Amino acid sequence: MEYTELDELGEFGLIERLTADFPLHNVSSLKGVGDDAAVIGHEGGKTLVSVDMLAEGVHFDMTYTPLKHLGYKAAVVNFSDIYAMNGTPTQIVIGLGVSSRYSVEALEELYAGIRLACERYGVDMVGGDVTGSKSGLVISITVIGTVNEADIVYRSGAKPNDLLCVSGDLGGAYAGLLVLEREKAEYVANPSMQPKLEGFEYVLERQLKPEARKDIVAMLKDLGVKPTSMIDISDGLASEILHLCKASGVGCQLYEDKIPLDPSTVKLAKEFQIVPSVTALSGGEDYELLFTIDQKDYEQIQKMASDVTVIGYMTADKGIAEMVTPDQHVIPIKAQGWNHLRKENSSDDSCVTK
Amino acid sequence: MEYTELDELGEFGLIERLTADFPLHNVSSLKGVGDDAAVIGHEGGKTLVSVDMLAEGVHFDMTYTPLKHLGYKAAVVNFSDIYAMNGTPTQIVIGLGVSSRYSVEALEELYAGIRLACERYGVDMVGGDVTGSKSGLVISITVIGTVNEADIVYRSGAKPNDLLCVSGDLGGAYAGLLVLEREKAEYVANPSMQPKLEGFEYVLERQLKPEARKDIVAMLKDLGVKPTSMIDISDGLASEILHLCKASGVGCQLYEDKIPLDPSTVKLAKEFQIVPSVTALSGGEDYELLFTIDQKDYEQIQKMASDVTVIGYMTADKGIAEMVTPDQHVIPIKAQGWNHLRKENSSDDSCVTK
Numbered sequence: 076m077e078y079t080e081l082d083e084l085g086e087f088g089l090i091e092r093l094t095a096d097f098p099l100h101n102v103s104s105l106k107g108v109g110d111d112a113a114v115i116g117h118e119g120g121k122t123l124v125s126v127d128m129l130a131e132g133v134h135f136d137m138t139y140t141p142l143k144h145l146g147y148k149a150a151v152v153n154f155s156d157i158y159a160m161n162g163t164p165t166q167i168v169i170g171l172g173v174s175s176r177y178s179v180e181a182l183e184e185l186y187a188g189i190r191l192a193c194e195r196y197g198v199d200m201v202g203g204d205v206t207g208s209k210s211g212l213v214i215s216i217t218v219i220g221t222v223n224e225a226d227i228v229y230r231s232g233a234k235p236n237d238l239l240c241v242s243g244d245l246g247g248a249y250a251g252l253l254v255l256e257r258e259k260a261e262y263v264a265n266p267s268m269q270p271k272l273e274g275f276e277y278v279l280e281r282q283l284k285p286e287a288r289k290d291i292v293a294m295l296k297d298l299g300v301k302p303t304s305m306i307d308i309s310d311g312l313a314s315e316i317l318h319l320c321k322a323s324g325v326g327c328q329l330y331e332d333k334i335p336l337d338p339s340t341v342k343l344a345k346e347f348q349i350v351p352s353v354t355a356l357s358g359g360e361d362y363e364l365l366f367t368i369d370q371k372d373y374e375q376i377q378k379m380a381s382d383v384t385v386i387g388y389m390t391a392d393k394g395i396a397e398m399v400t401p402d403q404h405v406i407p408i409k410a411q412g413w414n415h416l417r418k419e420n421s422s423d424d425s426c427v428t429k
Numbered sequence: 430m431e432y433t434e435l436d437e438l439g440e441f442g443l444i445e446r447l448t449a450d451f452p453l454h455n456v457s458s459l460k461g462v463g464d465d466a467a468v469i470g471h472e473g474g475k476t477l478v479s480v481d482m483l484a485e486g487v488h489f490d491m492t493y494t495p496l497k498h499l500g501y502k503a504a505v506v507n508f509s510d511i512y513a514m515n516g517t518p519t520q521i522v523i524g525l526g527v528s529s530r531y532s533v534e535a536l537e538e539l540y541a542g543i544r545l546a547c548e549r550y551g552v553d554m555v556g557g558d559v560t561g562s563k564s565g566l567v568i569s570i571t572v573i574g575t576v577n578e579a580d581i582v583y584r585s586g587a588k589p590n591d592l593l594c595v596s597g598d599l600g601g602a603y604a605g606l607l608v609l610e611r612e613k614a615e616y617v618a619n620p621s622m623q624p625k626l627e628g629f630e631y632v633l634e635r636q637l638k639p640e641a642r643k644d645i646v647a648m649l650k651d652l653g654v655k656p657t658s659m660i661d662i663s664d665g666l667a668s669e670i671l672h673l674c675k676a677s678g679v680g681c682q683l684y685e686d687k688i689p690l691d692p693s694t695v696k697l698a699k700e701f702q703i704v705p706s707v708t709a710l711s712g713g714e715d716y717e718l719l720f721t722i723d724q725k726d727y728e729q730i731q732k733m734a735s736d737v738t739v740i741g742y743m744t745a746d747k748g749i750a751e752m753v754t755p756d757q758h759v760i761p762i763k764a765q766g767w768n769h770l771r772k773e774n775s776s777d778d779s780c781v782t783k
Contacts, residue, residue, distance in 0.1 A: 105475060106581075106583070109584070109676070110514065110583050110584050110585075110676075111479060111510040111511070111513035111514050111659075111660060111661060112477040112478055112479035112510050112511055112513075112514045112516070112572075112574065113477065113478045113479070114475050114476070114477055114514070114576075114581060115475060115476040115477070115478060116475050116476070116578075117471065117476060118472075121459060121468050121469060121470050122468070122469040122470070122573070123466040123467065123468055124466055124467045124469060124520065124522055124555065124556060124571070124573060125465060125466035125467070125522070125556060126522040126523070126524045126556065126557055126558050126569070126571055127524070127558050128524040128525070128526055128558045128560045128567075128569060130526050130561060130562050130563065130567070131563065133526075133560060133561040133562065133563065134560070156465040156466050157465070157466055159465035159466075160464065160465050160466045160468070162466070166478065168478055168479070168480045168571060169480070170480045170481070170482040170524065170569035170571070171482070172482055172484050172487075172567055172569075201478065202478060202479060202480065203480055204480050204481050204569075206482045206483075206484055206487060206488070207484060207487040208484050208487065208564075209484065209485065209486040209564050209565060210562075210563050210564035210565075211563060211564075213482075213484070213526055213562065213567050213569075215480070215482060215524035215526075215558075215567075215569035217478070217480055217522060217524070217571035218466075219476070219478060219573075220466065222468075224470075227468060229460070229464050230463075230464050230465070231464075305465075306465060307465060322463070322464075
């Protein structure tokens with residue numbers, strides 16, 4: 076296979092090639108790529124906007140991240156922000172900073188992943204900017220969404236006694252990262268080693284190719300349940316609970332034994348000598364939805380029992396967020412989360428609890 | 430002055446501090462910073478979206494770029510894209526990648542520049558993402574704007590015999606860059622030298638703190654002139670003319686002696702032994718508006734003679750864009766523009782003609 080260097084195409088040639096095959100799905104996408112701005116028509120609804128930036132060496136490690144997966148993930152994590160507002164993502168624009176060590180074909184892989192995510196979620200890519208970068212790859216995706224004003228769910232609407240719910244299971248993305256970092260370390264020590272990834276498919280997919288919970292938003296709507304507050308889990312359950320508490324001016328009691336964990340996540344946590352719940356509390360990148368509902372909706376939410384778990388409840392004790400352990404110890408919830416702003420950006424342990 | 434390291438605040442602390450003092454100006458900014466997405470209500474109009482990414486060492490050199498100016502410029506170049514659609518910018522979201530060698534105070538300077546631009550142009554900062562970066566600063570701003578459908582001006586509407594017009598004067602931003610690069614080179618050779626910047630104020634401001642032509646869009650509207658096509662000049666007059674020609678399926682005849690150049694730009698070009706018009710054709714970053722009008726609007730546009738120059742006309746010769754020199758030579762227009770995707774990103778001569 077021949078590789079094309081970026082400067083053979085130039086900026087506009089590259090943009091044309093990367094954006095050539097992005098069909099538009101939404102009637103609101105009036106004008107996509109190819110002008111100074113895209114044109115969007117969101118009649119009747121409100122427009123939602125959010126941006127996420129991913130940087131090589133900080134959010135992803137090219138040693139073990141396939142570019143197509145990376146593109147998929149970069150798009151999906153943005154869609155997740157719109158679902159967390161109870162809205163529908165409709166368009167994205169892509170800001171891409173790229174160093175010359177990437178080939179055109181490598182970037183096409185990245186865009187193939189973005190395209191796949193757009194197809195699966197019915198989102199249109201309508202514009203962007205590609206530029207040079209002195210170091211590696213930087214992907215900044217801005218997502219536009221739409222929502223009826225009455226449907227918007229903010230972080231700030233949780234009330235005392237509301238039930239705290241989470242979709243899916245947590246900690247898997249972090250468990251996957253632990254496996255990838257372990258295999259990378261072994262490979263560095265002994266480059267003839269083959270990585271051992273069999274049996275870890277679930278957590279690897281959680282890390283490398285997460286999904287956004289479009290289905291949860293649809294199910295809640297079908298059941299007539301409007302969450303009182305909602306956020307997506309990008310930084311870890313602990314951090315997101317604190318966000319909801321702070322924005323809503325409430326407290327929270329979380330039950331450790333209610334936190335949904337996949338068996339493979341639990342097994343890996345033990346292997347790495349980490350308390351399993353910590354993968355959920357501090358791991359992040361699960362992109363599940365964390366939300367609160369009024370107690371009157373408890374029966375309805377039971378119908379989603381295979382997808383949603385009640386893990387605690389909100390209290391009037393503003394500023395007090397606590398976790399109750401199975402042996403009835405009560406410990407304060409603290410955010411560890413990712414801290415990409417540390418002096419040392421060693422990527423493997425920044426979210427492990429002490 | 431004490432400097433605060435980024436990791437002292439952490440991601441959320443930093444975002445809170447940087448975004449604390451951004452008042453909202455537009456009724457359409459229903460919800461700004463502080464949730465998973467911002468909420469915007471553009472009833473009746475269409476929404477415009479555009480993104481621009483600026484990377485340290487590619488688009489700006491921290492040796493001579495004050496951070497406040499950089500923030501101002503990063504915002505303004507985005508507003509310019511919305512004006513180029515004949516729209517009004519209303520909101521921005523900021524993606525910021527930053528290495529730990531920046532202090533919190535340095536980023537506050539950057540945001541002070543963004544805030545000033547937002548104030549001057551009546552735009553609201555409604556969200557963003559701050560993350561680590563392995564090298565320097567990356568700023569990705571997405572701008573949202575609004576426009577009535579009937580007012581939208583695409584690149585694709587130019588017709589044969591339309592007049593080609595440009596606002597302000599061109600080449601100044603590039604002339605400013607030449608001065609800055611010269612003084613930097615002298616400083617590197619002899620660090621005790623003081624940079625000689627006196628007398629170059631106009632071109633330095635064009636480079637370091639450009640403005641977007643909000644006033645031109647307003648004047649055209651007041652005069653009842655709707656351009657048939659429009660683009661902003663970020664990559665150089667030559668490149669933008671070719672964009673209009675390609676999108677509209679027309680040709681162009683440009684008159685070299687009509688290209689508006691400031692006397693200080695001409696003087697500097699001669700000093701650097703560059704043909705003066707080349708600073709306009711290939712320099713870029715002037716953020717003036719390049720647009721075409723129907724000949725029937727010629728009289729009206731004369732009223733803007735101090736701000737707008739007719740520099741040529743469009744032809745039916747699709748694909749043929751030429752410049753007529755004062756001695757009646759006809760030479761094809763070729764885009765040099767910036768090429769940030771080159772292997773060597775030496776920043777000083779990538780847009781100089783051969």
